[in-house]
Amino acid sequence: MGRASTRVTIWNEYRHEKDNPDVAKVYPDGIHEALRQGLAPYGFDLETATLDEPEHGLAEAVLDRTDVLIWWGHRAHDEVDDRIVERVQERVLQGMGLIVLHSGHYSKIFKKLMGTSCALKWREADEKERLWVVKPTHPIAAGLPEYFELEKEEMYGEFFDVPDPDELVLVSWFEGGEVFRSGCAYHRGHGKIFYFRPGHETYPTYYREPVLRVIANSIGWASDARGAAPWYGNAAPLETIRHKDV
Amino acid sequence: MGRASTRVTIWNEYRHEKDNPDVAKVYPDGIHEALRQGLAPYGFDLETATLDEPEHGLAEAVLDRTDVLIWWGHRAHDEVDDRIVERVQERVLQGMGLIVLHSGHYSKIFKKLMGTSCALKWREADEKERLWVVKPTHPIAAGLPEYFELEKEEMYGEFFDVPDPDELVLVSWFEGGEVFRSGCAYHRGHGKIFYFRPGHETYPTYYREPVLRVIANSIGWASDARGAAPWYGNAAPLETIRHKDV
Amino acid sequence: MGRASTRVTIWNEYRHEKDNPDVAKVYPDGIHEALRQGLAPYGFDLETATLDEPEHGLAEAVLDRTDVLIWWGHRAHDEVDDRIVERVQERVLQGMGLIVLHSGHYSKIFKKLMGTSCALKWREADEKERLWVVKPTHPIAAGLPEYFELEKEEMYGEFFDVPDPDELVLVSWFEGGEVFRSGCAYHRGHGKIFYFRPGHETYPTYYREPVLRVIANSIGWASDARGAAPWYGNAAPLETIRHKDV
């Protein structure tokens, strides 16, 4: 699905990796850098941005050159400036793709675009997750087997308070007894959004091939060709209106 | 669809009716009062609320006794207090129904719940609108013919920047050449939302039988029985997790 | 959801119960009779029909008085007469509700209405199933907790070759590692169809309260009020067509 010309900005909160040795061991240069390296073979034009950069690394000029934005955040959602959130929302509605990963479900930008609480059940218990493809015809499933497994992950469980996805691609099974809609595709305005569940910071999830493939596929899907940008406002009639007395 | 026990609060901006003689002629006591009288035969427990009341008439105690909130606003969307908007959003996600009428598409509460711009094309040209039922099995279509007409209405045209409705019930034909998704049903959190297009303030739309029937049906749909309220947070496992070394 | 006036016909293949002592022990009078007794408290007007009756118990007169048809079949799908299948399909498209249970996924009538193979993965291993509500606002979830469990059931696993449900209400977790879309609601023509997964013939599933509640709710949903029956064919214009030379 990758096209060489697709410009991807990988945004990461980048706090756990600096403060928590367990996380640093897994992602020594940050989750964003692991993703950058993992997605490189797909031929995208990749850059990264993090919370503590000016404007969180998401200046207008950066978004100008971004086709798809990837978002990983967790404990510092509240530190993301509302103006940047509004800027990103506007860009998505104008056509920029947005891939929200794991704990990004609770980010300001995802909640703003969904309109719901985006709450869920969770558990950190080193348990097995198995992700089943329930829409094999979807381009985000391209090249995937019928399911793939992650030996240890955080659990997310239903009810997941998001709008029913426009396209439900993946459903997770968890060892502890829950299910979860783990691959949820949305169309919003002139843009596309994909929520992808896995990726707790203490596990090497973002080095796993099927995980990277899903993210790469979602970049391709979110940046695919589409119709003309909509125009809004006061519209002249296209047909003659007969002002009848009724 | 009406149940005697359903408590409905009809919220109206109530400005046009006071300032514009053309509107006052159609709705002398306000759109909210016309709706209250028109919906009375359906047996709901109805009250009204307007922008210029304290807390816009939407105090916590009012929402406590509201199963379904109807919303009509237009030129003063910006005057609605953000805290009230957040309060209403929270209630919807907890189960309160919300029926958004006509120019309410641009209200803060609808935009917040949709996550999109909710923009559209529009035209005031006294033109004919014909609303076609495209989902006859939906309870909001109960008792409707295959289509119904409004001799003079404002035009709203596509692209309508909302999420694809979970259930698309009505599509409008306009004399001037446009189409519009006019009856859009959404599930959000533990609540339901229905957007219904017609109702420009200068036309007697809210006295029309099929229009009132759609609103009454949507109240029934939005207040229908449902499953347990979801619980969110840290969840104990339901099955034994075997901590294997991988 | 039950209305006293709703007339339900419970159709059962009724072969396993007569030939297999293990099944007879669980359902001595047949699955249809267990369902009839279990649904009686909901106030429906219930009758039963079985494969070996003339016209499989589904004469025109029976369907004339049926609002909702329940279908359980398994090993004798091929013995169902194609003319009866066409008759039932026609009735569904005209408004009769259809509730397809468990192995009925492979019935002629379900495959005909879905247009797909309706194939799936399966396993008989006495394993635990946990059904999660993923659409708590749906009337079929009315009165259900967030999940319910069946200690021993047959497993059905994805990919389930059906059209994406119009409304996905339940997703199952299985002890052996699979997930399944277990409560799938469809609108077809002027009728509604609900597929509900549980109910292998060797388990007492149809005596379980949440299972009966789901079936009762689905009867209410499938027989709910709706819009006018569509009319098809050559239609006179509703507006003047100007025959311009182009």
Place this chain on the structure above:
Amino acid sequence: MGRASTRVTIWNEYRHEKDNPDVAKVYPDGIHEALRQGLAPYGFDLETATLDEPEHGLAEAVLDRTDVLIWWGHRAHDEVDDRIVERVQERVLQGMGLIVLHSGHYSKIFKKLMGTSCALKWREADEKERLWVVKPTHPIAAGLPEYFELEKEEMYGEFFDVPDPDELVLVSWFEGGEVFRSGCAYHRGHGKIFYFRPGHETYPTYYREPVLRVIANSIGWASDARGAAPWYGNAAPLETIRHKDV
């Protein structure tokens, strides 16, 4: 969207063109030939097949080399052999794309895959059709303006008795007062289906650029990369099942 490697078979009933001089004037070599020439610039590998060829031109070997099948039929639907229809259905569920055009809505293959009557309202009155894009993010809308017009077409009106499309791309406005869901995308099994409304045999619709573009886009969409072909049947457990006594 076109890929040089995509192999497309254009199937046409090819009767009107031979018997009706008005049609022959518009499509002297048949609708299939007009489509073949119109789609050639998109770089597909194109061949044609017609009703009166042996096996209707759809021998197993032809389908073996077909990624996407286009279908135009009208007055001879009944002459299509049921075995060929089953063959095509099976191929679609296994991954072959199917583009159904205009009066093909009443073909055996479309009705079989939809499971509904596929009935609609219609009128031949040389009236104007305007097709509005209601899902601009869809790849089938790629390169389209917000709407496009056909000066003279047959009218098709709602209710259109098909399952709600998985993705609704186009809605038509008709001069005579109707609307219609004109671009309907479906996922069935491992395959994809697109229904596209325009194309009455007496109008030069299939020479029009936006019409050809929609068809080309739908070929690209229907042949896009996807996940592994599902496997069905008796499945060994992926996790240990503990046979507890309950």
